[in-house]
Amino acid sequence: MRIAARHSGACQDGALAYKILPMTPIAVSPGTSHDTLLTALRDALGARHVLTDPEDLAPYLVETRRLFTGSALAVLRPASTEEVAFAVRACTQAGIAVVPLGGNTGLTGGGVPSGGVVLSLERMTRLRAVEPVDATITVEAGMILQDVQDAADAAGMLFPLSYASRGSARIGGGISTNAGGIAVLAYGNARDLVLGLEVVLADGRVWDGLKALRKDNAGYDLKQLFIGSEGTLGIVTAAVLKLFPKPRSTSVAFVGLDSAQAALDLFVFLRGRMDRDLTAFEYLPPFALEIVLRHVPGAVRPLDGAHGAYALIEAASARPDADTRAELEAALGQALEDGLIADATSGASGAQNDALWRLREGVPEAQTREGASIKHDISVPLSRLPAFLDRASAACVAAMPGLRPCGFGHFGDGNIHFNLTQPADMKPADFLAEWGRFNRIVHDIVHELGGSIAAEHGVGLIKRDELEHYGDPVGLDLMRRLKAALDPQTLLNPGKVVAAPERDPPAV
């Protein structure tokens, strides 16, 4: 008996080039009916937390960009690690797939089910501990990122992981996707912030790796398996995270430069001079600033005149004597004198700093208002950023005159959101139908430059076949071996990240 229709995760927007490849059909193991399973789950989790009504399921089946709609037998909302373990064991013993879901803010369709059950971590929101001396916080996977930040702040510390969806993203999702964001330059990706994990495995066992240690070489570093593997190897239920001293001085500057190459030169200059006080270096092309000023309420032009490129720079330190504004202004004064930059302004207050940040953070919203976008989340070695931006922009415009490239983002991490805004006179659906063609153009350049086609948003569903296309065969084979070792039935978030190996169709 099959419960997941092939192609069940169909594209909502018929114009999109994506299609969800047929996944391995999910067979229920002999002797277990859905009703038996659902009854057992209702008994364990409470009837209110086993959703099966189509109306109740709907919000769990659509991802944030509305590119895909999935299907599921049920949505489970366990409230504890034990309940997660029970649910996973019950489902996988019955041959039912389990798709974990955090805040549903992922950008690659990693949480879209194609049959099976959705396991939402939304009720696991407990703050288990804050230890200011250890500089750690222990949280459950369903805690909202903003709440983690606030809990750290209340303890006089900083939890630096931060991105636009922090008000609804859940920390387990950030860990499972190794999320990046705006503080990676100084503090690293989510992976770098995790000291310990608690994980429910495919067979329902719980791995308790909730260590709060800065050094631990007692065997293989198992937590690394689960960070960034998007719920395909295990389900993160709790984590011990690093905290940092809270900055006492934070300053922001906005700079006009001639080109992406000038931005790179400035970044290298500032990195060497400001050292670990340099906490962000974000990039905007002129088009990005232009649409932010056009569409984002309250956005004010930060510099007179027009420039070939812009950078937003942040400096921060907890040192009581640190004057990061003076530090930043002195460095930029030198850069101006040396001809590295054309113009610069710095925030004179927290409110002004926030206003400068909004110019950068407003880009995705402005892009949405400007029309349809085809998006890429790529990284290259820092030295190749200018070449990437020049080549990819030229290739895309050559492929479709009138298209407006908008490569912006985390320049200091080598990470660009290389988004393409439609030509002004084109129908959005016609433009979006070209998604696959532009992926190929852009990703070919990324690949040639030694970069990654999935820098900070992960692979999910949307880039699984791109990974298959560009991935080194040895690396892909290793990924499949890991998947087979940890999830031999391919029931944890199946069809995401790595395609399942060829296998015989199950006997029905």
Place this chain on the structure above:
Amino acid sequence: MRIAARHSGACQDGALAYKILPMTPIAVSPGTSHDTLLTALRDALGARHVLTDPEDLAPYLVETRRLFTGSALAVLRPASTEEVAFAVRACTQAGIAVVPLGGNTGLTGGGVPSGGVVLSLERMTRLRAVEPVDATITVEAGMILQDVQDAADAAGMLFPLSYASRGSARIGGGISTNAGGIAVLAYGNARDLVLGLEVVLADGRVWDGLKALRKDNAGYDLKQLFIGSEGTLGIVTAAVLKLFPKPRSTSVAFVGLDSAQAALDLFVFLRGRMDRDLTAFEYLPPFALEIVLRHVPGAVRPLDGAHGAYALIEAASARPDADTRAELEAALGQALEDGLIADATSGASGAQNDALWRLREGVPEAQTREGASIKHDISVPLSRLPAFLDRASAACVAAMPGLRPCGFGHFGDGNIHFNLTQPADMKPADFLAEWGRFNRIVHDIVHELGGSIAAEHGVGLIKRDELEHYGDPVGLDLMRRLKAALDPQTLLNPGKVVAAPERDPPAV
């Protein structure tokens, strides 16, 4: 036909409580004689680089502490990744174990062979690239750590990984053991410094993961598997490593305090105040300083009077205006005023800083001169350091009056080298015969405090059975699954880190 005798890795010192458990005997696959294999290896590597003379083998079979002597059919010295791949393929196809070896400076017997071949990376010493803009260096696994540091320095950058054996340790060993050392507080362990790896797998395939990216979520992060797995999952042949701005100002202070608790209070105070300028916080008990002053040539008492505990503190920054000495002195002045510390001195020059560091770095040498030592390399959450030091010291002295506990080291990382110096009037061999008993006493306390029994030196052979004793069964099962997935024949550094699962003896 068996080539490895059981118990072949016998203890040199009969007084030691360690014994090497019988390893799975290594069978040569039917149809391949040793001679055929060695001939093929000589053809590929050159006869000079396939050592079989017992005299030539000897230095490769004894580890640095001389606790074990191994046995091997041959030592292979490939000069390139292709040669490593050939050698591994040839050996594993013949059912012969391969034990990779770097600089042979490991402290847990991880490189001691028990039959099979030793694969020395000593000829793979090429610096492949330094990219100051990317802030990366690409090196082969056999490059001496000091040479990596020097190459970074010559390019105007810092490679921060550093430990006492840097003049002979090879970088591949540091990566394979996830080495720690004296710069972890500011820059992390070896794991945190690796951006990309090239690895030869058990079947001789090469995984090229030599990426130079700060953000990359294109599938599972495979490099994490090989970092810290001590050559049991693959053999690291090259790496892309992170570089950092070179500090322009570095200062060192030596502080006298009342107790380990006072050291913790000081550390928390300095971390919050100096932020990322705090680059080292090392701890010495009075006994450690006393024996350094007694045994290390040129060591000079840094402070008047005696204190209950000592800390060495380093501050560093690349900021051109940073005056880390003033910063450190101001912070310590405040600490003195607040009663956190009893006394402090700071180095007025690079030479004085080095002299203060020698007081810390001289501890292992001084311990050797003071008599036999039973050693532990443990970590606990920071807040539990004082409890650990107090409890472990009291328990060991209670178990053997006259024993002198010497818990020193990387306090700021929660990592203590909890070494026990023999009672003055005891025979060294009699003391060392108690190794197992004291391991149990100390590791029980570590385990109870949520710590690690293998903080920075790894597991190797010496702690494999301790890991089995203390390890969580689910975690151990995951480790064995990884081992089986990547090295199904158990031929890569067999018997290290994780014990092989029970299996039928091979047909002979």
